[in-house]
Amino acid sequence: MTERRYRAVKNSLIPTPPFLKGGRGGISTPSATPAEQNPPSPPLRKGGAPVIQAAGITHRYGAKEVLADIGFSIHPGEKVVLLGCNGSGKSTLLKILDGLIAPTAGQFTYDGESITPARLKHPALHHRFRREVALLFQNPDAMLFNPTVYDEIAFGPRQMGLTDLDQRVRHWAAQVGVTAHLERPPFSLSGGEKQKVCLAALLALEPKVLLLDEPTAALDPRSTGWLVDFLSGLGVTTLITTHNLSLAPELGSRALVLGEDHRLIHDGDIHGLLGNMELLAAANLVHTHSHRHGGVEHRHSHVHDWQ
Amino acid sequence: MNRDRLLLCLYLAGILAATLVHDPVWLGAGLALVLLLAGGDALRLLRRALLAILAFNAIISLSYALMAWWQDISPWLTLVRLNLRVLLLTSLTFLFIARANLFRALDFSKGLTYVLGLAYSQALTFRRAHEDFRLALASRSLRRPSLMDRYRASAAAASWYLEKSLHAANQSAQALRSRGFFHD
Ligand SMILES: Nc1ncnc2c1ncn2[C@@H]1O[C@H](COP(=O)(O)OP(=O)(O)OP(=O)(O)O)[C@@H](O)[C@H]1O
Ligand SMILES: [Mg+2]
Numbered sequence: 356m357t358e359r360r361y362r363a364v365k366n367s368l369i370p371t372p373p374f375l376k377g378g379r380g381g382i383s384t385p386s387a388t389p390a391e392q393n394p395p396s397p398p399l400r401k402g403g404a405p406v407i408q409a410a411g412i413t414h415r416y417g418a419k420e421v422l423a424d425i426g427f428s429i430h431p432g433e434k435v436v437l438l439g440c441n442g443s444g445k446s447t448l449l450k451i452l453d454g455l456i457a458p459t460a461g462q463f464t465y466d467g468e469s470i471t472p473a474r475l476k477h478p479a480l481h482h483r484f485r486r487e488v489a490l491l492f493q494n495p496d497a498m499l500f501n502p503t504v505y506d507e508i509a510f511g512p513r514q515m516g517l518t519d520l521d522q523r524v525r526h527w528a529a530q531v532g533v534t535a536h537l538e539r540p541p542f543s544l545s546g547g548e549k550q551k552v553c554l555a556a557l558l559a560l561e562p563k564v565l566l567l568d569e570p571t572a573a574l575d576p577r578s579t580g581w582l583v584d585f586l587s588g589l590g591v592t593t594l595i596t597t598h599n600l601s602l603a604p605e606l607g608s609r610a611l612v613l614g615e616d617h618r619l620i621h622d623g624d625i626h627g628l629l630g631n632m633e634l635l636a637a638a639n640l641v642h643t644h645s646h647r648h649g650g651v652e653h654r655h656s657h658v659h660d661w662q
Numbered sequence: 663m664n665r666d667r668l669l670l671c672l673y674l675a676g677i678l679a680a681t682l683v684h685d686p687v688w689l690g691a692g693l694a695l696v697l698l699l700a701g702g703d704a705l706r707l708l709r710r711a712l713l714a715i716l717a718f719n720a721i722i723s724l725s726y727a728l729m730a731w732w733q734d735i736s737p738w739l740t741l742v743r744l745n746l747r748v749l750l751l752t753s754l755t756f757l758f759i760a761r762a763n764l765f766r767a768l769d770f771s772k773g774l775t776y777v778l779g780l781a782y783s784q785a786l787t788f789r790r791a792h793e794d795f796r797l798a799l800a801s802r803s804l805r806r807p808s809l810m811d812r813y814r815a816s817a818a819a820a821s822w823y824l825e826k827s828l829h830a831a832n833q834s835a836q837a838l839r840s841r842g843f844f845h846d
Contacts, residue, residue, distance in 0.1 A: 453801055455797045455800060455801055456797070478805070481804070481805075482805065486804055489801075489802075490801050492797075492798050492801075494791070496818075497791070497795045497798040498798040500795075500811075500814045500815040500817070500818035500819075501814065502814075510802060511802060511804070514803070514805060515804065542821070556802070
């Protein structure tokens with residue numbers, strides 16, 4: 356399935372965008388980035404400098420702390436899953452990493468460039484960053500404002516002044532399976548269809564980094580399976596949030612876990628995490644309740660599949 | 663009577679007075695009084711009130727001015743009166759909301775407090791959502807969003823609100839009914 360998708364992508368009319376060529380991702384690691392500029396980072400998982408590097412990120416809404424001292428780095432081509440219970444600050448972290456809100460403290464760099472809403476006022480940096488980093492909002496409605504699905508997908512590419520606009524729109528619409536809806540107004544679609552349109556709209560810019568906020572929340576099991584295959588066929592760097600533990604290993608190989616205290620309580624291999632019930636319970640990602648089997652009652656921690 | 667309820671009574675009296683008085687001088691005096699009461703926040707209050715009524719008042723004033731020109735009457739007195747009154751009512755409302763705790767002002771009635779709670783949570787939800795619409799447009803724009811795009815995004819946000827609030831109103835009515843609200 357994955358292979359077929361991948362080939363379908365490769366054989367498309369459009370020349371293969373650089374980020375689809377292999378698992379390394381399209382970030383051309385700049386050798387210009389001086390090593391001294393980067394604080395010491397964990398051992399490199401993939402080659403080259405990190406594409407995203409966050410240090411000491413803390414965020415408060417009013418007096419309420421929702422992120423506490425978050426630090427990590429992500430390398431080109433990595434597939435990272437961000438896990439955390441409701442209200443742990445996942446969406447807030449993604450908005451910070453997309454340069455939309457300024458953290459109360461701490462900073463992060465994209466490809467060696469420090470990113471803040473203030474620095475993004477520089478047109479050149481803004482253009483490059485918005486072109487290369489895309490965020491799928493948790494509520495897809497927030498992203499849909501164009502009169503038709505076609506215009507929605509064309510919104511990004513139109514700003515780049517491309518000549519193959521129509522081809523590009525139809526290509527990505529076909530990739531996510533919304534070709535039949537191209538002429539419909541986006542608000543008339545179902546939740547899952549909206550999510551696919553948003554995804555096509557983001558992919559049409561051919562970004563290097565995809566930040567996806569609960570992309571499977573509105574999808575039925577079949578569409579979820581499709582998305583998993585689809586994402587693993589793309590060579591882009593991805594950071595995906597979810598609180599669905601059973602899906603997490605399908606979405607990435609490395610997990611970041613936000614605890615209930617809004618701190619990063621795990622950063623590492625996802626399979627190691629899944630065996631660590633203590634940690635999962637601390638993150639409020641599993642729950643304990645009683646079971647009754649043939650008259651014997653016992654309690655144990657429990658993962659609920661498909662949310 | 664607690665302090666917040668007293669403020670509520672004063673506020674209601676103020677609203678009534680502002681709708682009964684027609685002399686622009688008195689309306690202006692009322693506005694001056696509100697700003698005086700606002701103290702250090704006066705400028706911010708005035709700015710917020712002006713922004714809030716700008717679009718509405720501009721359209722009403724313009725259409726009235728056109729009509730007056732057509733019928734060959736002088737529009738000035740009516741225009742000044744209308745704009746002053748709306749500005750006075752808006753600033754008074756903003757000042758009241760900033761200074762009084764509505765929940766405590768209405769705590770004599772369980773029902774009113776409950777309705778206020780619903781309205782408040784709706785307002786909060788909508789404020790968050792509005793922020794999300796704004797951020798989503800920013801996130802997808804390689805350049806500064808054009809006026810047309812901003813217009814489209816806020817139109818989408820508005821229609822989303824409308825649909826949501828209709829749905830929410832429906833839900834709230836059902837919730838009220840299920841809690842026996844319409845019987846006591
Ligand atoms: N604009 C805002 N203003 C004030 N508080 C906010 C705002 N946005 C989020 N919060 C609060 O910050 C906390 C973290 O929110 P966030 O949306 O980042 O959590 P999350 O991990 O994405 O949760 P979920 O799994 O429910 O999506 C929550 O308690 C939320 O109520
Ligand atoms: Mg969230």
